[in-house]
Amino acid sequence: MSGKGKLAIYWAASCGGCEIAILGINEKILDVAEHFDLVFCPCIADGKVSDVEAMADGAIDLCLFNGSIRTSEQEYMAQLMRRKAKVLVAFGSCAGEGCIPGLANLTNREEIFASSYLDSPSTVNPDGVVPQTKSEVDGCTLHLPLFYDTVRTLAQTVQVDYFLPGCPPEPERIWDTLVAVLENKLPEPGSVIGSNTTVCDECKRVRAEKSIPAFKRTWEILPDPETCLLEQGLVCCGVATRAGCGALCPQVNSPCIGCYGPNDGVEDFGARMISALASVLESNDPEEIEQALRTGIPDPLGNFYRFSLPGSLMRRSPLSNGEKEVSAKPDLAAAHPGGGV
Ligand code: SF4
Ligand code: SF4
Numbered sequence: 345m346s347g348k349g350k351l352a353i354y355w356a357a358s359c360g361g362c363e364i365a366i367l368g369i370n371e372k373i374l375d376v377a378e379h380f381d382l383v384f385c386p387c388i389a390d391g392k393v394s395d396v397e398a399m400a401d402g403a404i405d406l407c408l409f410n411g412s413i414r415t416s417e418q419e420y421m422a423q424l425m426r427r428k429a430k431v432l433v434a435f436g437s438c439a440g441e442g443c444i445p446g447l448a449n450l451t452n453r454e455e456i457f458a459s460s461y462l463d464s465p466s467t468v469n470p471d472g473v474v475p476q477t478k479s480e481v482d483g484c485t486l487h488l489p490l491f492y493d494t495v496r497t498l499a500q501t502v503q504v505d506y507f508l509p510g511c512p513p514e515p516e517r518i519w520d521t522l523v524a525v526l527e528n529k530l531p532e533p534g535s536v537i538g539s540n541t542t543v544c545d546e547c548k549r550v551r552a553e554k555s556i557p558a559f560k561r562t563w564e565i566l567p568d569p570e571t572c573l574l575e576q577g578l579v580c581c582g583v584a585t586r587a588g589c590g591a592l593c594p595q596v597n598s599p600c601i602g603c604y605g606p607n608d609g610v611e612d613f614g615a616r617m618i619s620a621l622a623s624v625l626e627s628n629d630p631e632e633i634e635q636a637l638r639t640g641i642p643d644p645l646g647n648f649y650r651f652s653l654p655g656s657l658m659r660r661s662p663l664s665n666g667e668k669e670v671s672a673k674p675d676l677a678a679a680h681p682g683g684g685v
C-alpha cells in the first residue's frame with residue numbers, strides 16, 4: 345500500500361471484545377495512526393452510514409469486520425463494507441464462525457422474542473408488544489432492523505478476503521495483519537491469516553500418548569501443571585484448534601476451549617473433536633466410548649460448537665415453529681435507507 349491507508353472497523357452481532365483486543369497492540373496503535381486514517385468505527389467515533397455510502401467503491405483499504413450477522417441491518421452493513429473495502433477481513437470468531445451469538449441458532453426468533461419480551465419474570469408487557477420492523481409514532485414511521493431466525497457468519501453473507509480467528513484474536517496476530525496489509529504481504533485471498541498448526545503444537549506440556557479410561561470435568565481434579573491436560577482426562581480442544589494464541593489456556597492449567605477454530609482441512613470442529621477424543625479413550629468398544637463421551641461431556645454442543653455452530657455442518661437446530669424461516673429481504677438497501685445506524 346502506498347501512502348496513508350483508510351481503515352474501517354465495524355461490528356455486527358458482537359460483544360466489542362475484538363475492538364478492545366486492537367488496543368492490546370499497545371503503543372503500536374501510534375503506528376496504526378501514522379499509517380491509516382480511521383474512516384469508520386462506530387465503537388469509538390461518531391460516523392454516519394451515509395458517509396460510507398458516499399465513498400467510492402473500494403475507497404477503504406482495509407475493513408476489520410467483527411461480529412456475526414443476526415439482523416437485516418447487519419447484513420446491509422456487511423454488503424456495504426464489502427463494496428467499499430478493498431480488503432475485507434472476518435475479524436474474530438463471531439465473524440468467522442458465528443461464535444457465542446451463533447448459539448442462538450439452537451432456538452429461533454419467535455422463542456427469543458418470547459423469552460426476552462414476554463415470558464421472563466422481570467418483564468411487564470401486558471399488551472404482548474414485541475419489536476416490529478415498522479411502528480407509527482406521533483405521525484412518524486420508525487424502522488427497526490428485521491431480526492432473523494438464523495445467525496450467519498460473514499462469509500455466509502458476503503465474500504470475505506481473509507479470516508483472522510480468535511475470540512478475540514491475539515493482539516500480535518492483529519498487528520501481523522496490519523503489517524501484512526501495509527507491506528502488501530497478504531497470503532492467498534480466502535485464507536486464514538496465521539499458522540496452520542494446532543494449539544497442541546504450541547503447548548509445552550508433556551505428552552506421553554497415554555490413553556485414558558474416562559473424561560473428567562475441570563472441577564473434579566487439580567491438574568498436574570506439566571502434563572498434557574487431555575491425558576489427565578480433561579477435554580482440551582488444543583488437538584483440533586488452530587495455533588496462534590501461544591497455548592494461553594493450557595499455560596494457566598485450563599483446557600483450550602477452541603476459540604481459534606479449526607485448522608485448515610477440518611470441515612467441522614465438533615466432528616474433529618469427537619473423533620480425537622474417542623481415539624484417546626482406552627476402550628475400543630463403541631458402546632463404552634459412547635458412554636464415556638456421554639458421562640464425561642454432558643454438554644457436547646457447548647463444548648464443541650461454542651464458537652462455530654453457524655459455520656458448522658449443522659449450522660442450526662431444525663426450526664420448530666413450522667414456518668418459513670425469517671431471513672433476508674431481497675432489497676436491503678431499500679429496507680435500510682441511510683443504513684438506519
Ligand atoms: S469474537 Fe469474541 S471477543 Fe470478538 S466480538 Fe465475538 S465474542 Fe466478542
Ligand atoms: S491437548 Fe491441550 S494440554 Fe495437551 S498438548 Fe494439546 S493443548 Fe496441550
Ligand code: SF4
Nearest residue numbers: 589593600601602603
Ligand atoms: S488456548 Fe484455545 S481457548 Fe485458549 S486462547 Fe488459545 S485457542 Fe483460545
